[in-house]
Amino acid sequence: MDELPGPFPVGRYARKLQEELRRRARVRLVGEVTGVSRSKVQAYFELRDAEGAVPCAIWLDDLEKAGLPEGGLRDGAEVVIGGGPDYYPGGGQASPSFAFRATQVRLAGEGDLLARLEALRRQLRSEGLFELQRQLARPRLPKTIGVVTAERGAARRDLLAGLERRGWAGRVVWAFAPVQDRRAAPAIAAAIQGLAATPEVEAIVVTRGGGSLADLWAFCDETLCRTVAMLRVPVISAVGHERDSTLIDDVAAVACSTPTHAAEAAVPLDCRAAREALGRDAAGLRRAAERAVGSRSRHLVSLARGPARALRRERGALNQKTREIRAASERGLEGRRAFQRRLATVVLARAARRAAGAEADGRREALRRAQVALRAHEPERTLERGYALAETPDGEPLASAAAARAADEINLRFSDGRIRVREA
Amino acid sequence: MRLTCASAMAESASEKPESYEAAVERLEQIIDRLDSGQAGLRETLDLCREGRELVTYCSAELDAVSEGLEELNLDELAAKLERAPADAS
Numbered sequence: 001m002d003e004l005p006g007p008f009p010v011g012r013y014a015r016k017l018q019e020e021l022r023r024r025a026r027v028r029l030v031g032e033v034t035g036v037s038r039s040k041v042q043a044y045f046e047l048r049d050a051e052g053a054v055p056c057a058i059w060l061d062d063l064e065k066a067g068l069p070e071g072g073l074r075d076g077a078e079v080v081i082g083g084g085p086d087y088y089p090g091g092g093q094a095s096p097s098f099a100f101r102a103t104q105v106r107l108a109g110e111g112d113l114l115a116r117l118e119a120l121r122r123q124l125r126s127e128g129l130f131e132l133q134r135q136l137a138r139p140r141l142p143k144t145i146g147v148v149t150a151e152r153g154a155a156r157r158d159l160l161a162g163l164e165r166r167g168w169a170g171r172v173v174w175a176f177a178p179v180q181d182r183r184a185a186p187a188i189a190a191a192i193q194g195l196a197a198t199p200e201v202e203a204i205v206v207t208r209g210g211g212s213l214a215d216l217w218a219f220c221d222e223t224l225c226r227t228v229a230m231l232r233v234p235v236i237s238a239v240g241h242e243r244d245s246t247l248i249d250d251v252a253a254v255a256c257s258t259p260t261h262a263a264e265a266a267v268p269l270d271c272r273a274a275r276e277a278l279g280r281d282a283a284g285l286r287r288a289a290e291r292a293v294g295s296r297s298r299h300l301v302s303l304a305r306g307p308a309r310a311l312r313r314e315r316g317a318l319n320q321k322t323r324e325i326r327a328a329s330e331r332g333l334e335g336r337r338a339f340q341r342r343l344a345t346v347v348l349a350r351a352a353r354r355a356a357g358a359e360a361d362g363r364r365e366a367l368r369r370a371q372v373a374l375r376a377h378e379p380e381r382t383l384e385r386g387y388a389l390a391e392t393p394d395g396e397p398l399a400s401a402a403a404a405r406a407a408d409e410i411n412l413r414f415s416d417g418r419i420r421v422r423e424a
Numbered sequence: 425m426r427l428t429c430a431s432a433m434a435e436s437a438s439e440k441p442e443s444y445e446a447a448v449e450r451l452e453q454i455i456d457r458l459d460s461g462q463a464g465l466r467e468t469l470d471l472c473r474e475g476r477e478l479v480t481y482c483s484a485e486l487d488a489v490s491e492g493l494e495e496l497n498l499d500e501l502a503a504k505l506e507r508a509p510a511d512a513s
Contacts, residue, residue: 139443139444139445140443140444140445140448141443141444141445141485141486141489142489143488143489146498160493163493164493167490168489168490169489169490169491169492169493170488170489170493170494171493171494171495171496172493172494172495172496173496173497173498173501174495174496174497174498175497175498176497191498194498194502195498198498198501198502198505200501200505267489269444271486271489271490274448274482274486275483275486275490278479278482278483278486281451281455281475281479282475282476282479284455284458285454285455285458285472285475285476285479286472288455288458288459288468288471288472289468289469289472292463292465292468292469292472293465293469296465
């Protein structure tokens with residue numbers, strides 16, 4: 001310890017510290033005012049955001065010069081202050097204190113808030129917090145819906161009207177919370193957590209009507225948005241009007257432009273249409289069952305009639321075959337008869353031919369015998385044996401002596417020639 | 425995924441659907457299958473029986489959110505839920 005410089009008198013060190021701090025650059029800070037208090041000459045407050053806070057002080061003269069509206073410096077107000085760090089060294093009786101000495105102050109404008117919102121948005125997106133809720137499954141027909149909203153507000157009425165249009169009349173669990181001031185964000189977060197901790201709640205709607213970005217600033221609260229992102233129950237946001245965009249819209253499962261749309265997102269199913277569709281499905285099932293059984297019954301009946309029909313068909317076919325066979329048989333018989341006739345003719349012809357041949361042979365033999373017999377009786381044969389035949393000159397045989405005497409001229413025919421004989 | 429095996433359908437028919445949307449999805453599968461005309465008699469009858477059970481389930485789910493809006497505060501619901509186990513016992 002002795003190697004350090006000093007020891008210095010603390011009062012002198014305190015004044016040196018004051019000088020050091022006052023030499024630091026003057027800057028502007030933006031944040032939410034909390035813990036406002038006043039003395040006779042100064043106003044004190046803290047300026048904070050989700051990451052930290054700085055104690056601030058402003059002389060009442062400077063505050064008056066700033067021209068804030070009545071009550072402008074109040075808890076929950078978003079302000080921009082200009083100044084630098086200061087240190088009050090205290091004194092023999094007075095306590096020392098540190099404060100950011102503000103010499104200028106104004107209410108934060110849209111631009112300031114948008115810049116802060118954009119920075120927060122980048123941060124949460126980079127952490128992947130925008131995707132978590134969107135990956136949750138949302139029931140199409142929840143029985144219980146949790147709703148975080150102001151107890152007295154148009155959003156509540158619009159949401160109920162939207163649910164009624166859906167034909168949905170389940171259970172709505174209200175978790176009322178302030179929706180505009182510095183108490184709003186923690187109260188909304190607590191309400192959402194309370195609903196999410198109730199197993200019956202299947203979806204949570206967070207809604208409020210329109211307003212300036214400053215009015216809606218509670219819904220850009222980093223802690224609230226981180227809470228929503230981590231929930232396992234889907235959150236449907238409907239904050240402000242269509243043009244308003246708050247950070248809770250980015251981390252919610254669904255962001256809607258109006259409470260009516262939020263009702264449709266919370267109950268995706270149009271209950272009336274679903275009931276009609278269900279009726280059609282039921283009728284379709286009945287028809288399918290009747291069709292399946294009916295068509296098969298008809299088929300069965302058809303099959304049951306099949307044997308008789310098949311018998312008739314077979315009997316008809318059999319009769320036809322019988323007729324054909326009979327016809328064929330008759331054709332066959334006739335053919336055979338014709339064949340036999342042809343055969344008989346041929347056989348008879350052959351027999352006739354054969355018979356004719358035998359007869360001819362017999363005849364030839366008889367002829368031969370007759371020829372032999374005839375030749376035996378031929379006069380030439382007799383003549384050859386030395387006999388002579390008496391004939392007229394005309395060749396007529398003279399078989400008796402009387403005939404010979406009557407004839408004028410007789411010829412004698414020998415086997416080797418004729419001679420004329422004259423009566424002497 | 426389309427179940428085509430009649431026994432698998434019979435098994436699934438006996439189970440309570442996970443949710444209304446699961447029941448409707450299954451019902452649509454059944455109607456598609458029946459409309460295709462590909463199902464045999466046994467499968468058709470099983471599908472029709474399963475479909476009727478799903479229609480009954482879906483109808484009951486719709487009835488549950490159609491009988492009149494119930495509004496209560498979170499505290500009231502919490503108190504109701506705390507009483508419920510005691511009532512049940």
